[in-house]
């Protein structure tokens with residue numbers, strides 16, 4: 001069995017006892033704000049976080065949403081954050097005033113003012129506290145949340161990335177694997193001409209990398225080829241990639257020895273192995289249960305963190321409740337496994353792909369009329385199926401029970417991942433442009449499937465925690481706390497909704513009013529500011 005080449009370990013990090021750093025701060029229980037909870041500010045601190053001039057203010061009842069005082073989560077301060085500036089004399093670069101500030105990690109939820117200096121949140125104070133700002137944004141009636149992190153996007157192409165911004169996304173990660181070496185990826189997207197408005201990063205792709213060695217999708221890798229893949233993977237994780245992606249459904253030749261060797265590299269870098277699992281239906285041979293069993297086997301054999309990509313379409317369709325229970329039990333047994341989902345009752349892929357090999361009707365419990373051509377919405381018949389298959393048309397399949405969508409959204413360890421970014425020509429699944437607004441607007445507000453704070457967690461702190469082990473930059477994202485990065489999405493909770501459809505995938509979501517990336521406004525009520533490109537590379541540390 002090949003083993004990853006040794007490499008110099010990274011320096012100890014705060015909070016990483018495995019590497020000799022100081023012990024991690026204790027977990028913070030939602031709904032409590034005692035001194036044992038780590039770096040919270042107390043209620044008094046909440047009122048005085050902006051400076052000593054207010055330190056004499058007495059305790060004031062402040063709980064716009066009910067509940068006893070001791071149950072109100074308070075503003076959290078990230079470890080290492082600078083002292084808040086003196087509000088009496090300080091002019092913040094930007095102040096977001098009177099919004100409903102929600103931080104899913106601490107569960108803080110109150111009308112508050114947010115002060116930003118440079119790329120950092122430097123103050124969160126009671127609403128109406130009259131912070132002065134060079135730019136002042138009125139967020140009354142709006143939710144002010146950490147910017148959304150899309151872990152399952154792709155290269156941030158100039159066209160599609162602006163639809164992500166309109167959907168509230170501030171960090172665009174391609175954990176489904178990128179089709180380039182890390183050094184080339186960061187060269188391209190870090191260049192002046194290509195730099196995106198969102199932060200960007202991604203994962204080593206096993207399917208693409210093995211193809212560069214001449215391996216066909218059905219070919220198992222030889223020991224020498226596995227050695228070569230291990231070397232590429234180690235270089236790419238050292239070069240900044242944040243995960244190692246496998247896609248056994250698309251590369252059925254990939255065997256356990258290849259997966260294990262590369263997952264050990266992932267573990268060495270403290271990044272997750274992400275899986276487009278091997279099977280996507282409940283008809284033997286080759287079931288969702290077998291697919292998840294393989295992923296769990298990898299986790300147990302390597303001790304690495306693993307992640308199931310889009311469990312809604314691969315690993316859980318028609319078996320969601322049972323699939324979630326399987327993974328829930330594994331989590332209780334200590335396996336570090338997570339999953340992501342997209343909130344749609346149809347998937348989409350190319351009509352010539354293996355998904356449409358003989359027997360697709362039985363496997364996916366659908367027929368011709370459940371297939372629709374993306375871009376026109378035309379429903380298929382046996383005759384038109386053959387014609388479009390010859391053209392390899394991108395086709396949506398209404399093959400996901402909505403109960404599975406709801407169940408996946410209700411699991412508190414399942415996060416959101418769009419699994420798409422729109423390309424010019426608008427040929428993509430609507431999830432490429434509406435994933436986040438749909439999860440919050442349709443499934444949270446309208447269908448009441450989950451609380452708003454839980455939905456926000458799936459777009460912010462859960463993806464941050466998935467990636468922060470391998471990338472310190474993610475420790476300041478997915479949070480709205482003092483010291484956090486000023487990546488902030490401000491949306492109207494009454495109107496937020498996706499607008500794109502199979503017929504017209506290229507329609508912006510409705511309701512995202514402001515998007516801040518690294519303190520810069522990239523979207524305001526007039527629309528996207530396409531000349532503003534503050535995106536930074538998110539690289540492994």
Ligand SMILES: [Zn+2]
Nearest residue numbers: 176276309310
């Ligand atoms: Zn996939």
